[in-house]
Amino acid sequence: MNDTADTLMRGIAADAPFRIAVVRTSTLVQEACRVHALALGGAEALARALTGLSLMAVMDKDWYRLSAQWIGRGPLGTINVDVRSPGSVRGYLTGGGYIGPVSAGLEGGTLSVIRQKEGGQYAQGQAELVSHDVDGDLEGWMRQSDQLGTVLRVLVHDWVEGQPRSVTGVMVQELPGADRGDLEGAVSSSLLDRSLTPQGLLEELAASAAPGLGTIDWLGSTPLAWDCGCSAARVERGVKLLGVAEIDEMISLGEEPEVRCEYCATVYRMDLAALRRLKAELLAAG
Ligand SMILES: [Zn+2]
Secondary structure (H helix, E strand, O other): OOOOOOEEEEEEEEOOOOOEEEEHHHHHHHHHHHHOOOOOOHHHHHHHHHHHHHHHOOOOOOOOOOEEEHHHHHHEEEEEEEEEOOOOOEEEEEOOOOOOOOOHHHEEEEEEEEEEEEOEEEEEEEEOOOOOOHHHHHHHHHHHHHOEEEEEEEEEEEEEEOOOOOOEEEEEEEEEOOOOOOOHOOOOOHHHOOOOOOOOOOHHHHHHHHHHOEEEEEEEEEEOOOOOOHHHHHHHHHHOOHHHHHHHHHHOOOOOOOOOOOOOOEEEEOOOHHHHHHHHHHHHHH
16 A cells, blocks of 8 residues: 555544544545536535445444434535445536636525444434535534544645646544543644645644644544446346336337436446346346
8 A cells, every 4th residue: 555545543532531533535536526527516516425335434432323414405415425334435416517616606504414324224314404615514513423522634735737636534522531622622723624634644734733632543544536336237236126017118119228326427337138137137036
């Protein structure tokens, strides 16, 4: 692994009541911008959502899959992000053509979060969108759900032709027992206002983002990657659910369905031969 690979690291301060996670997502965000043809505001909004949710996921010991939806009323539309263990990240937004500032793109709405455990049990919750900056809504979610002071910021920098080349994120959370106000003193103002420009290793980013934490004991790191998980086989299973009669009708009308995966923009085309094969499989299965 090199210094610029997408990675998430988490740790605890050796001598202060805080835990921290830092992440670099530059490569997976570039892939998201490429497949969804995003620029400027749309690119920044999805970068903040992908990166912020990755930070939030890893803070949960039992997480298996975490999904979040920002259902905004503004031109960014709805932002969908999904993070699966150990480090697969994907997402899209319905207002992908938006090029204005992120702060004007949501105009309120609802944040919906689904947290799934390995056995399939899941919990769902909702909150009002109030931050107007995407990652701030995740910070608010963490403060509310954990009842602990939390700072979560995504730093999006090095713009080239409307797309960011450097995307990192930092989350610092109080541990039980911290005094109110400690957190504000522990993080730098350049993290809070997102002007901090990351340089070098993630450990160095942590030191400049949260100087008040002092020495950090790093507990582990996780490689992250843009990975949708969709496949032709999955799409075929979906078409099979339509049943023999429906598939028969498509065959007789000469319809060759196209199924587009919203998350990664892959289009799966199913020709008549494939439809006949699916029909035969359904009939054989009785
Ligand atoms: Zn896909």
